[in-house]
Amino acid sequence: KAGVTQTPRYLIKTRGQQVTLSCSPISGHRSVSWYQQTPGQGLQFLFEYFSETQRNKGNFPGRFSGRQFSNSRSEMNVSTLELGDSALYLCASSRHTLDSQETQYFGPGTRLLVL
Amino acid sequence: DQQVKQNSPSLSVQEGRISILNCDYTNSMFDYFLWYKKYPAEGPTFLISISSIKDKNEDGRFTVFLNKSAKHLSLHIVPSQPGDSAVYFCAASEREYGGATNKLIFGTGTLLAVQP
Numbered sequence: 001k002a003g004v005t006q007t008p009r010y011l012i013k014t015r016g017q018q019v020t021l022s023c024s025p026i027s028g029h030r031s032v033s034w035y036q037q038t039p040g041q042g043l044q045f046l047f048e049y050f051s052e053t054q055r056n057k058g059n060f061p062g063r064f065s066g067r068q069f070s071n072s073r074s075e076m077n078v079s080t081l082e083l084g085d086s087a088l089y090l091c092a093s094s095r096h097t098l099d100s101q102e103t104q105y106f107g108p109g110t111r112l113l114v115l
Numbered sequence: 116d117q118q119v120k121q122n123s124p125s126l127s128v129q130e131g132r133i134s135i136l137n138c139d140y141t142n143s144m145f146d147y148f149l150w151y152k153k154y155p156a157e158g159p160t161f162l163i164s165i166s167s168i169k170d171k172n173e174d175g176r177f178t179v180f181l182n183k184s185a186k187h188l189s190l191h192i193v194p195s196q197p198g199d200s201a202v203y204f205c206a207a208s209e210r211e212y213g214g215a216t217n218k219l220i221f222g223t224g225t226l227l228a229v230q231p
Binding site for chain 2: 033043104105106107
């Protein structure tokens with residue numbers, strides 16, 4: 001079974017631009033979550049989508065948004081990029097039921113550099 | 116407020132010996148815990164998990180122990196191998212609004228170096 005895939009793997013943008021990152025979950029997984037990893041803040045939860053609905057959101061500004069499609073694929077968008085948005089953005093998928101936690105499996109990440 | 120803490124930034128062990136990585140948490144509502152292994156610029160790789168209704172879970176060379184009263188969990192790797200050298204993260208999640216959530220709170224990581 002193919003793992004979680006993320007595109008693009010590397011991205012360079014300048015301040016003020018916007019960016020869209022894409023994630024394809026493991027086949028059969030309906031939940032997709034996004035995380036940001038930076039040297040200073042570590043791994044931080046951005047948001048979770050299940051059945052095209054945002055179920056949970058981390059403590060990030062409104063410039064960070066996401067969506068999920070009917071095939072469970074997900075995108076996240078960052079508008080008006082700031083230097084501090086430079087990070088590794090990770091997507092994770094799980095089967096996820098509403099009754100029990102399921103293991104999340106991570107993709108390889110998208111490395112974003114903002115200049 | 117760091118809800119999940121890994122107080123040892125690094126750990127060095129000899130090949131064949133036991134590696135013990137520790138993790139403490141403060142939120143008593145956490146009920147699911149996971150350990151991930153990570154290499155730089157790659158996504159975390161799932162190792163093992165444990166539900167709060169258990170106190171031990173084993174999978175091959177990996178065993179996770181959970182002490183709910185102490186709010187402490189540990190990962191034991193026996194025997195340690197050079198290929199185990201990586202950063203190890205513990206993570207926790209809790210039920211919210213009566214349902215399961217995939218919001219993982221991660222610790223800061225422990226760099227494990229296994230010396231040949």
